[in-house]
Amino acid sequence: MALHRPNPPPSRNGVGASCVVLPAGPWSLVIDFLPQRFPGVSMDTWLQRLHAGDVIDDQGQVLAPDAPYRAGLRLYYFRALAAEPHIPFEATILWQDEHLLVVDKPHFLPVVPSGKYLQETVLIRLKNALGLETLSPIHRIDRDTAGLVLFSKQVASRGAYQELFRTRQVDKTYECIAPWNADLPWPISRHSRIVASEHFMQQAEIDGVPNALTHITPIEVQGPLARYALKPVTGQRHQLRVHMAALGLPIRWDGIYPTLTPEGSADYSLPLQLLAKTIAFTDPMTGTPRVFESAQKLRGLATVS
Numbered sequence: 202m203a204l205h206r207p208n209p210p211p212s213r214n215g216v217g218a219s220c221v222v223l224p225a226g227p228w229s230l231v232i233d234f235l236p237q238r239f240p241g242v243s244m245d246t247w248l249q250r251l252h253a254g255d256v257i258d259d260q261g262q263v264l265a266p267d268a269p270y271r272a273g274l275r276l277y278y279f280r281a282l283a284a285e286p287h288i289p290f291e292a293t294i295l296w297q298d299e300h301l302l303v304v305d306k307p308h309f310l311p312v313v314p315s316g317k318y319l320q321e322t323v324l325i326r327l328k329n330a331l332g333l334e335t336l337s338p339i340h341r342i343d344r345d346t347a348g349l350v351l352f353s354k355q356v357a358s359r360g361a362y363q364e365l366f367r368t369r370q371v372d373k374t375y376e377c378i379a380p381w382n383a384d385l386p387w388p389i390s391r392h393s394r395i396v397a398s399e400h401f402m403q404q405a406e407i408d409g410v411p412n413a414l415t416h417i418t419p420i421e422v423q424g425p426l427a428r429y430a431l432k433p434v435t436g437q438r439h440q441l442r443v444h445m446a447a448l449g450l451p452i453r454w455d456g457i458y459p460t461l462t463p464e465g466s467a468d469y470s471l472p473l474q475l476l477a478k479t480i481a482f483t484d485p486m487t488g489t490p491r492v493f494e495s496a497q498k499l500r501g502l503a504t505v506s
Contacts, residue, residue, distance in 0.1 A: 210257050210277055215328035216319060218257070218277035228270040231256070255279045280319060288321045289469075295349075295493060300486050301362065302327070302336070302352040305495050308472035311344040323350065340366050343439070345456070345467075348375070348477025348495040361485035366436070372481040374432055375441055376420070378474035378499050379450040381427035388418040391444040395437040402457055404439045406447050413437040415444045423502035426453070430478075441475060453500070474499050 210218050221238060228234040235247045250256050251266040258264060259275040290307035297303065304323060306312065311322045319325065328336050339351045339362045353359040365371050395413045398405040414434040421428040431441050439458070445451060446458035453474035456462040476499055481492040 208259050208261065210261065212328070212334060213279055214320065215325040216279065216314065218279055221276050221278070223270065223272055223274045223276065225272040226270075231264060231268045231270050231276070232266060234270060250278060250281075255281070280314070285317065285319055285321055288318075292323045292326070292350075293496070294327075295496075297354070300353065300355055300358045301484070302333075302354055303493050304350045304352060305497060306342065306347055306350050306477075307497065308345060308347045309467065309469060312338055312341045312350055318344075324352075327352065339363055340371075340436075342477050343442075343473075343475075345473040346375075346475045346477060347472070347497040349480045349493055350477070351480070358486055365482050365485060369434065370482055372432075372479075373477065374430055374479045376476045376478045376499060377429050377431060377441065377445065378426055378453045378502065379429060379445050381419070381422050381425055382448075382450060383422075385448065388416065389448065391415045391417060391448065393444070393447065395440060395443050397438075400461060402461055404437065404443050406443060413440045413444070415441060417444070417448075421502065426502045428499065428502060472500075 209220065212218070223231070223234065226234065228237075232244070232247060232251065236242065236244045239247075247256075248266055251264060251268070254263045256264045256268075256276060256278045259277070264276070288310050290310050292307065292310060293305040295303045295305050304327070306323055311318045313324045314322050320329075324336065324338060328334065333354055335354065335356055337353050337359060339353050339359070342348060342350060351362065353362055392411045392414045393406045394409040394411050395404050396407055412435065416432040416434070418430045418432075419427050420430050429445075431445075433440055437443075442452055442455055442458045446455070451458050454471040455473055455475075456467065476495060476497055479492065479494045481490070483489070484491050
């Protein structure tokens, strides 16, 4: 018997469909299940999506608002945001070949769709501008962080690049501006255990087997601030921000560590002073050494506030 392969619908405006497989359960209609499975999306929103033809099954059939529930059915649906805030910054393409695309991302611009950002992301902007349906990030950096991001252009070669990150064959250097403390034993290797905190926006260090390692070296000192080179060996979420804050040196204008600021309070004039500065690796498709450097700049140390 031939295996059934998922058949997702074409993307819309660069955005691919999300997917859910209907589990066994007591629901009579699909609309009875969806708001329970996704409590953050209202019944009215799901009805609007169904009326608009934005919910489709694996055979390409558009589901009506009264579509019966059938366990095992694979559904695809398209997210839409009524009032997505525009982000007035653009990413720059530094280099590309048939397999790889290297982007220099500004502060405040998310890499991929999440939360209230969909079209206003590096991925969707690039897919729409270049017509590359298969474009996908090989790794990610925070929305607040500026600098280098690598994208895969072909599904066939994507795994080879992902393997470089998985096996730590990529040399990454970040730079940041943070307070200076001459009493610390520089250079420092911060080795600790980072886990999710009580608030979903934050991570925290706890006792236990270390899972995060960062090498931290001062580059330049000016008064109460310094510029640091940060070399993460591991890739825990918010690792660099957590490690600097744990040393008593929170990165300048960090709205999450050590204190979480209210959502929506981002100030474009005060970007997080963290930059994915350089990235180096041997290209698995050609064997060529690759080194890329961001053209983004952190604020001068003299602008102390």
